[in-house]
Amino acid sequence: MPPRNIIIDTDPGQDDAVAILLALASPDDLNVLGITAVAGNVPLHFTSKNARVICELSGKPDVPVFAGCDAPLQRKLVTAEHVHGKTGLDGVALPDPQMQLQDAHGVDFIIEALRHAPVGTITLCPLGPLTNIATAFQRAPDIIERVQEIVLMGGAYFEVGNITPAAEFNIYVDPEAADIVFNSGVEITVLSLDVTHKALVTHARVDAFGAIGNRVGEVVASWTHFFERFDIAKYGSAGAPLHDPTVIAYLLQPDLFTGRHINVEIETQSELTLGMTVADWWGVSGRQPNAQFIGTINDDGFFDLLTRRLALL
Numbered sequence: 001m002p003p004r005n006i007i008i009d010t011d012p013g014q015d016d017a018v019a020i021l022l023a024l025a026s027p028d029d030l031n032v033l034g035i036t037a038v039a040g041n042v043p044l045h046f047t048s049k050n051a052r053v054i055c056e057l058s059g060k061p062d063v064p065v066f067a068g069c070d071a072p073l074q075r076k077l078v079t080a081e082h083v084h085g086k087t088g089l090d091g092v093a094l095p096d097p098q099m100q101l102q103d104a105h106g107v108d109f110i111i112e113a114l115r116h117a118p119v120g121t122i123t124l125c126p127l128g129p130l131t132n133i134a135t136a137f138q139r140a141p142d143i144i145e146r147v148q149e150i151v152l153m154g155g156a157y158f159e160v161g162n163i164t165p166a167a168e169f170n171i172y173v174d175p176e177a178a179d180i181v182f183n184s185g186v187e188i189t190v191l192s193l194d195v196t197h198k199a200l201v202t203h204a205r206v207d208a209f210g211a212i213g214n215r216v217g218e219v220v221a222s223w224t225h226f227f228e229r230f231d232i233a234k235y236g237s238a239g240a241p242l243h244d245p246t247v248i249a250y251l252l253q254p255d256l257f258t259g260r261h262i263n264v265e266i267e268t269q270s271e272l273t274l275g276m277t278v279a280d281w282w283g284v285s286g287r288q289p290n291a292q293f294i295g296t297i298n299d300d301g302f303f304d305l306l307t308r309r310l311a312l313l
């Protein structure tokens with residue numbers, strides 16, 4: 001089976017970084033056509049720099065990295081330095097990237113990649129706010145039917161919100177973009193907080209990253225140790241949820257996950273619940289299902305896969 005072609009749309013962020021490393025560690029399974037940075041956890045000048053830092057850390061400086069949108073479709077950017085630190089990759093000092101950004105805008109790259117590839121041969125993997133994806137769909141509606149599927153990290157139902165009482169960060173930052181994507185008709189799989197909050201980076205798992213014995217393992221252990229302080233203080237949990245790598249793990253080993261095909265709508269009007277993913281988990285709305293909403297993860301299997309693959313870099 002040839003590797004699946006993917007585009008990773010991302011706002012690194014330590015957890016995005018681990019997701020990108022997992023993808024780049026899996027060339028027999030995933031062909032990363034490009035990485036498009038979007039403003040989210042930190043502003044675009046950091047996310048577009050961090051994406052290149054991560055590629056170089058993985059030893060793959062030839063992966064094309066593009067800067068995308070620097071602000072949501074209609075709203076002021078909300079960032080998350082309180083979680084990820086000022087640079088978005090706090091926790092370990094890494095050298096500035098030598099590789100250059102691609103000249104093309106990230107949105108143009110997504111459009112042209114989908115127009116030039118055979119229909120249904122590119123999977124989009126958004127790990128941040130959906131601004132780039134929605135902008136591409138608005139600017140070039142012809143590409144929508146060409147997308148193989150979207151597998152994204154975002155939203156929540158049982159876990160409710162992490163940036164407001166009602167909303168998960170990626171959806172909250174650009175709810176209008178999420179509304180466009182969730183109502184595009186593209187097949188979507190949602191790795192929400194409902195599942196990522198079951199993938200906690202315990203101290204034993206941080207230690208296992210550190211014990212891999214390569215530079216990537218050392219750096220991932222430092223990132224996940226830095227990243228955990230916010231969630232442990234907030235939730236009193238045994239570690240931080242490792243959100244974005246679940247997207248890549250789903251592509252690599254879908255049997256680690258279970259979910260339901262349900263209707264998911266995005267709140268874009270109410271200031272109180274702005275960005276809420278109204279997930280009809282119990283099928284009471286009568287609305288057409290539009291997303292595979294993942295609810296469970298085999299967390300030991302997930303961390304075993306992740307640790308084994310990071311050891312290959």
Ligand code: RIB
Pocket residue numbers: 011013014015016040041127128129153162168169170243244
């Ligand atoms: O709510 C978690 C999501 O928001 C993750 O993608 C994290 O990187 C941030 O973007």
Ligand code: CA
Pocket residue numbers: 010011012013015016041127128244
């Ligand atoms: Ca992210």
